[in-house]
Amino acid sequence: MDEATLRSMLPTGFGAQATDAVSLSDSDSDSEREYLPTETQDEEPVPEKSPSPKPTHDPNGGRTAEFAGLPLAERVALRDHAKTVSALAIDVSGTRIASGAHDYQVRLWDFGGMTSAFRPFRMFEPAENYPVVALDFSPVSRNLLCVNATTQPRVYDFQGDQIATYRKGDVYMRDMKHTTGHVSEMSAGMWHPTDAYTFLTAGTDSTVRIWDAEREESQKSVLVVRSKVRGTKTKVTTATYTPDARIILAAGLDGALYLWSTSSSFARPHATVEHACAPGTWTSSIAVSPDSRFAATRAKDSVKLWDLRSMRQPLASRDDVPSGDDQANLVYSPDGKQLLAGTAAVPNASSDEDSLASSFGQLAVFDAADLSVQHVHHAADSSIVRVAWQPRINQVLASTRDGAILVFYDPEASQLGATLGVAKRARDKSNPFGIDLKDGIARDIPIFIPEEEENEFEEVRPKKRPYVPGPRPERPLDGHGRGGRIGVAAQQHIVQGLMEDGGKLRIEDPREALLKYAEKAEKDPRWTSVYAKTQPKPIFAKDTEKSEE
Numbered sequence: 001m002d003e004a005t006l007r008s009m010l011p012t013g014f015g016a017q018a019t020d021a022v023s024l025s026d027s028d029s030d031s032e033r034e035y036l037p038t039e040t041q042d043e044e045p046v047p048e049k050s051p052s053p054k055p056t057h058d059p060n061g062g063r064t065a066e067f068a069g070l071p072l073a074e075r076v077a078l079r080d081h082a083k084t085v086s087a088l089a090i091d092v093s094g095t096r097i098a099s100g101a102h103d104y105q106v107r108l109w110d111f112g113g114m115t116s117a118f119r120p121f122r123m124f125e126p127a128e129n130y131p132v133v134a135l136d137f138s139p140v141s142r143n144l145l146c147v148n149a150t151t152q153p154r155v156y157d158f159q160g161d162q163i164a165t166y167r168k169g170d171v172y173m174r175d176m177k178h179t180t181g182h183v184s185e186m187s188a189g190m191w192h193p194t195d196a197y198t199f200l201t202a203g204t205d206s207t208v209r210i211w212d213a214e215r216e217e218s219q220k221s222v223l224v225v226r227s228k229v230r231g232t233k234t235k236v237t238t239a240t241y242t243p244d245a246r247i248i249l250a251a252g253l254d255g256a257l258y259l260w261s262t263s264s265s266f267a268r269p270h271a272t273v274e275h276a277c278a279p280g281t282w283t284s285s286i287a288v289s290p291d292s293r294f295a296a297t298r299a300k301d302s303v304k305l306w307d308l309r310s311m312r313q314p315l316a317s318r319d320d321v322p323s324g325d326d327q328a329n330l331v332y333s334p335d336g337k338q339l340l341a342g343t344a345a346v347p348n349a350s351s352d353e354d355s356l357a358s359s360f361g362q363l364a365v366f367d368a369a370d371l372s373v374q375h376v377h378h379a380a381d382s383s384i385v386r387v388a389w390q391p392r393i394n395q396v397l398a399s400t401r402d403g404a405i406l407v408f409y410d411p412e413a414s415q416l417g418a419t420l421g422v423a424k425r426a427r428d429k430s431n432p433f434g435i436d437l438k439d440g441i442a443r444d445i446p447i448f449i450p451e452e453e454e455n456e457f458e459e460v461r462p463k464k465r466p467y468v469p470g471p472r473p474e475r476p477l478d479g480h481g482r483g484g485r486i487g488v489a490a491q492q493h494i495v496q497g498l499m500e501d502g503g504k505l506r507i508e509d510p511r512e513a514l515l516k517y518a519e520k521a522e523k524d525p526r527w528t529s530v531y532a533k534t535q536p537k538p539i540f541a542k543d544t545e546k547s548e549e
Helices: 003-009 418-423 490-498 510-515 518-523 544-548
Strands: 074-079 085-090 096-101 106-110 122-124 132-137 144-148 154-156 162-165 186-191 198-203 207-212 221-224 236-241 247-252 257-261 271-273 283-288 294-299 302-307 316-318 330-332 338-342 345-350 361-367 373-380 384-390 395-400 404-409
Touching: 074 418, 085 384, 085 395, 085 404, 096 132, 132 186, 144 186, 198 236, 207 236, 236 283, 247 283, 247 294, 283 330, 294 330, 330 384, 338 384, 361 384, 361 395, 373 395, 373 404, 404 418
Parallel strands: 085 132, 186 236
Antiparallel strands: 074 404, 085 096, 096 106, 106 122, 132 144, 144 154, 154 162, 186 198, 198 207, 207 221, 236 247, 247 257, 257 271, 283 294, 294 302, 302 316, 330 338, 338 361, 361 373, 384 395, 395 404
């Protein structure tokens, strides 16, 4: 009798047994049992380790937990600009990127059509010799707003074809509210969050202008910023809508922060925060939380957090975030619990990766509640200027001062976007199925090409002579003649130009030229027709010479 039969006849235990006790099933094979050691029946079962809870910003898994919930595990570089990439935008679907730089160029990148070479599919120069300061895709129509350091904003379609160029204002108009456009360079621009035909621009002429995309000749509304420091104009450095489109925020070079309600007449700001930053400091960005309750401002090396319901004092502030450009920005995470900003590479600074002031560009992640540092990521050797976080594809974009655009992603937590191009191999220009015939083929038969026989009936063409420039004619001699040459006066060329048809006026009789119009003057006396009524018969003056004799 084998061991399996004996085990089936013996009881599995003594005493009262639980109803849910697990026993060996008859369906277990002998091969599975013979590898089970008998000592394990007396040992206590080892409890399984419960999976560690995933962070709130890591819904898709992957390695995002190592980077405070951001998809920073891997990256690709889009390199085509020659100078600082000062403007960066990605559409709401996450399929297309627009980048603008100080090399005056705008480039469009399509993730679906890119290979691992990562090349743009369209490039153009909106305004000649003017850097691009802002780009923004409409969340509704997907049209592209382009703002250069000029007075005229431009709108392009999704393929990069220009739709409209808007009018500039009158530089001699003192009241900026009555001008038809900006009179000095623009500093920011943004589409309306819900309206496909409305966008705003901010300029150094102390105005924020709201435009109708279908009306090129003038703006819809003008928000004039008047500084309380001197009661005069101040440059508007940046402006933005809140996500619910109920408030417009703008920052001035005087250090103040201005708020307008979109339901008002824009006659004056709804609220003004004096000394929001140091006067004379360029506020490069205003980021608003997804729930439109909080805002973060960035000016030079400082970052401040504000509550839009009560803006008397900032909720938190930091003065150790180095900025690399006047277009440096910061953005909220899709859930509004984090803030992301790029830092500048500070020369001769610390090389510590946890320090914000470092010798290389970094991505700094802050807690949106108190601006505490959650993570610092080494991104590039150059300064980081613009950042963007696309929630649909869960990827982070960053532009640098050396002309690169870095796309960070996590292979497990991110989808589409840069992962599409990584999987596509760039097309090789060489033919992989071709044969290198440089050294010939083994055991091949030599091919002899017979020399062409000369055709005796073919006309022999002369060889083409090399080009030899002819003698250069002498220039006319100005002034008095000398050396056997006659001088040419300055008036001679003018007189020759007045003589038509090679001097025809010199041989034409002036009396004959006037008599050609005599018959026409009699039929249509345009100038002397009044004499037909007052003096039908001409009366001429007496001949004074005969009377004197």
